Amino acid sequence: MKKILYILIVIVAFNWGCNDDDFLDREPTNILLDEQVWNDEALILSVVSDLYFRIPEYQSVNGWWNYADFDEAFGSNFGDYWRHKNNDWAYGKWSLWNYDYIREINLFIQKAQSDLTKDLAPEVKARFIAEGRFLRANAYFELVKRMGGVPLVLEPLEYDFSGDATFLQYPRAKESEVYDFILSELDAVIGDLPNDVNIKSRATKGLILAMKARVAIYAASIAKYGANTPEVSLSGGEVGISASLAESYYSKALTATEELISSETYSLYNKKEDLSENFASLFIDKGNNPEVIFVRDYVQSERFDGRSNTWTLVNQPWSGAEDLEGGRTNPSLNLVQSFEMLDNSFATFETNTTEGDYIYFDNPIDMFAGRDARLAGTVILPGSKFKGKDLDIWAGYLLADGSIITGDEFGQRKVLPGTETAVQVVGFDGPIDGREYSAQTGFYVRKFMDTATGSGQRGLKSDRWWVRYRLSEVYLVAAEAAFELGNADKAAGYMNMVRRRAGFTTDLTATDVTFDRIVHERKVELAFEGHQLWDLKRWRLAHIVWNGEKVDLTDKPWKADEVSTRVFGLWPYKYYEPGSPNDGKWIFRQVLPAQVTGADRFRLGNYYSFINDEIRNNNPQIVKNPNQ
């Protein structure tokens, strides 16, 4: 009987207790609702920050290994030697199909435009919408660079669970349509964005103009130089742009650059007297930097989740490393020899006299004297300093009989012939063939390297930014567009702006400006800024420069279409011959690092990346890219 009573009490308690609906209706504590987010400027900013954060990158400061894919650098890391042993790139390389990201941007734009944001100030609301549309345009730019024309999805798509998803299948747009879409979006949003040189990691008027210039010059050169590779096109226009459109794209590029340049919002970075130092600090100076337009910013952090910049940690010279790693990106001799002499002439590095004897230098840095100031700003050369410490890059002793004494450990000591005590026979930075973190080409990278103490520690890393757009590139786009439109005089003027900052005192004249010159100037000014692949693709030079043949290092570094399939190095040695006037002097030898066994081959099917079978199964309207 008592049992039944208890049961009854429990039943009654439950029934009454649940009578109150509000009791169950709780505000979630772990997520924010649309109404909460879209009323608050700070919260919307964190939504848009996430979208900025997810901009796809290929080569960047947190992806050093991608620089070792081509001929710019050697990857001095055990797990990356394969990059120099392979021949082909898979057709799927550089493939991107991030419609999840685009959907989120579309949702962002939809919500920012909706009534949810009616309480925001109109200019704040307009700025957020403009940023969303910029991000979407940028996402499509990343796609069109890699894949050619892609489906233009401008609304967040919803499936209606009807069992038939064909209404969600969009065909690929023409390549030119995607470029036109990007350009028109940029035109549409420019008025709603601030014009402020100190805003670096959000969209500004300056960024929109710089991006317009880059987008238009890509489209223009695909239209013009695509004529050289008629095989790289699809009959539906998904790949390939008609040559007749080249001129209008070039003039769009020129107009955008001139608008940005004449606005004088930005100016070239010129804060330091030493031009190489100046060039290097352009990339790491975060205080009132007048040149940088758009960046991906970082903070110092002990985590490895992408919020801090690992470039300095993974690339610091071994001799002065603040942690147990470094030295990974080794700029190639191919790149280093491309830097001109200061009298506007080109010269390869002569290691031997015409009689075959070595050329002796008092200091290793003398080998690189009289060159473009950007060289020492981009590359850490033997005989120079980093973070105030002398570099120790030398491969060993060369004896009078031509034999070499060297070691296979950093700074190893051995006894030289005729002496009794062991001395150091190889530098603490290498080069040691096959020893990771040593300068296996004889060089370390300088660009983007943070000079702050602690930036090379795993527990801190660097808070310097990754520069995506800067004024110098805008000048070079202006020069290229002006040149292609037949105005070589103007082109020379823009190129000289960039070149004077690099220490050139003799200006280029209109007759000096050629296509080769423009290609070359971008190569040296923008090295390690992630332009190389896209540039060679749009000029349709990639299959010529990386043709898979094992050729020697070119002696014509000024030529745009010179084959360069393998990375070479230049190693300094100390000369040992007691009693000789040359004893203790430096000689150089050109080397091919032993890990470089393959030769890069860019096939025609690499121009536009493979759209995988799964995507094409899901949407049969997607056509395949050519030559795959």
Place this chain on the structure above:
Amino acid sequence: MKKFKTILVLIVVTTVFTSCEWDNYEKPESFLKGNIVYNGEPINVSYNDVKFELWEPGWQLSYPIDVVIDQDGSYSALLFNGSYKLVFPEAQGPFRTLGSDTLDVTLNGNKSMDIEVEPYYMIRNAQISANGNNITANFKADKIITDADARDIERINLYVNKSQFVDFRTNIANAEMGGGDIADINSINLSVSVPDMSPGQNYVYARIGLKVVGREDMIFSAVQRIDL
């Protein structure tokens, strides 16, 4: 307790040994082999470059099986029995396909099948010989496609290598002649001197390659062993 343990072990062991029968799928057992030929003559290409696709219709999602053609124009694929559609992707190989671009292949046991295609050029009467360290080649470039699709020669090469893989990627010596420099396509001469090899060997492999304008893949003569 001990008995129980033994029984447990026995059960596990028998399960492991018998269950293998169930989760093993049948493996593909039928070979499809053959050559890419023109009038019965194999077409030599560079390795890993020319491929065709086999599609098996009837599945919900379709993924092609890529079959790569070897240097000497031969191919082989180990497949399940079934009917396949054989397709050359566009712009593959130094040839064009004949008639329809899709070939139906029904496989029931091993099958040998030559695929007829029409190359832009054939290399005929390739004679490669050594004179000291000098390798000379004489051959005729036979223009096969002469209709609207006809293409000019971009360049011809004589490649020499230490191993049997001889093409533009793997060679130790290479002589090149641009298409415009050819005086008489019925008798083309190329010569190249063989550099010092280490370790030394007294023979090399050589073949002639021909590239037409606007096609990525080259056509070659058969690889020949040349004694020095």
